[in-house]
Structures are given as C-alpha cells and as structure tokens.
Amino acid sequence: MLEYLPPLNDHNLPYPDTIHPIVVHFVIAMVLFAVLCDGIGYFTRNARLYEVSWWNLFFATISVFIAIIFGQIEAGLAGPYAVAESTLNLHTILGWSLSGIIAAVTAWRYVLRSRDSKTLPPLFLVVGILLVGLVLVQVYLGDLLVWVYGLHSVPVVDAAKKGLLQ
Template identity: 70%
Template sequence: MLEYFPSLNDHNLPYPDTIHPIVVHFVIAMVLFAFICDLIGYFSRKSSFYEVSWWNMCFATLSIFVAIIFGQVEAGLAQPYEVVQPVLNLHTLIGWSLSGIIAAITAWRYILRSRNPNKIPITYLGVGLFLTSLVFFQIYLGDELVWVYGLHTVKVVEAVKEGILQ
C-alpha cells in the first residue's frame, strides 16, 4: 500500500515546497484588506468600500479552509520535535478557530448587507479589530514555526531524521 504514496523530498514533503504559507497569505491579505476597507467606508461614508470588504471576506472564508487542509498535511509531515510542539498546537488551534470566526463574521456581514448595504455598525468594526489582532498573533506563531524552529527546512528535517532534535 505504501508504494502508492509519493516519496518525501528533503523538506519532508511529497511536493517541492510548502503550500500552506502561499494559501494563507491570501487569507491574511483579504481579512486585513476587508478591515481597512470597512474603516475607510465607515469614516468616509462611501459604501463602495463595504462591497469590496464583503467580497474579500467571502473569499477569505473559502480560502482559510484550503489553508487549513494544507496546514494540517504539512504539520503532520513536519515531524515536530518536543520544543516546537506547543507552538504548533497553539497555531493549529487558532487556525481552526479562525476558520469558524471568519465564517461567523462573514455570515453576520451577509445579514448586515441584506438589511442595509450602505451602513455597518461600530460593533462590527470592533469585531473586525479583534479579528485583525488574532490574525496578527497567528502570523507571529507561523513566523516562529518557520524562522525560529525551522519546520520543513532541509537542515531541521535532516537533524530530526538523524535523531539530533527530539
């Protein structure tokens, strides 16, 4: 059965390089841009910014699930050593939580948009600020996994295979 699975490369992946960071950067950009558009629309009273924000949140909602799928696959293949495990677990927990939070905020936005597409309440901006803060914390954790702990870098993969890191 195992002969049907592709062999892993020196990044410990079945494909050339990590895909999760590529997809997740779209999610990050769309969520942050949606919040900026909401702020601009709120203070300038130009409802066209709300339309841009709405579509960014829709695509972010779909994209985060793709990012999570690749994140789960790549986390499973990372062979995380003991020191990195708590950071990876927190990053995973927040990632799954963000998928629900983003979907809920998008659903709320749909209701607001259905009632009045030219206005959003200040509480929605407060929730957007919370979401933005959570995204920045998630970015920090992801950066830590790559730049501090070196997940899927060739030297760390080799060190784990040789038993140097445990």
C-alpha cells in the first residue's frame, strides 16, 4: 500500500511546500479582523461591521479545521527532533483547542446575530480579546517551529535523515 503514496521531497513532504501555514494565515487574519470589526462597530455604533465580523468568524471556523488537518499531516512528516517536540506538542494542543473555541465563539455569535444583529454585548468583546491573545500565543509557537527549530526546512530535514539531530 505504501507504494501508492507519493515520494517525499527535500522538505519531507509529498507536495512542494507546507500548506498548513498558508491556510492558517487566513484563520489568523479572519479572527483578528473579526475582533477588530466588532470593536470598531461597538464603539462607533456601526452595525454593518458586525455583519463583516460574523462572516469572518464563519469562514475562520471552517478554515481552522482545514489548517488542523494539514498541520497534523505535516507535523507527522516533520520528524521533530527532541528539542522541538515539546513546542510542537503544545502547538498541536492549542491548535485543537482553538478550533473548538473558535467554533464555540462563532456559534455564540450566530445566536446573538439571530436575536439582534444590531447589538453586541460587551462580554462578547472581552471574549474576542481573549481569543486574540490565544491566537497570538499560537502564532508565537508556530514561529518557533519554523524559524527556530526549522521544521520542514531542507537543512534540518537533511540533518535529521543523517541522524545528526537528537
């Protein structure tokens, strides 16, 4: 059965480059923009921004699960070495947690929107700010995996294949 799988390239991937970061950047942007629109809409009393926020949250919820699927595949193919494992594990746990949190916030937002699309309770803004905090922590962990530990970079993949990384 393994003969039907495509061969891995220099990045230890069956496709040209990592897909997880591409998809996850959409999620990050949509969540941050949704919270920004909520804040501006709340303080300027511009209810049209609530609609923009809703659709950003809706598509972020779908996209986060796509990001997780590719993240799981790419994490498994990364062959993380010992130093990177704890960061990768924390990034994975927080990623799965964020998918549930984003879905719950979106569901809550749907209920609020169906009751009254022109108002937003201040508690929702507070939750949005906390969500932004979690997203920023997740971004930091992802940055560590790429820019410090070099997962899926050619030199790190080569060193791992040669057994130079422990």
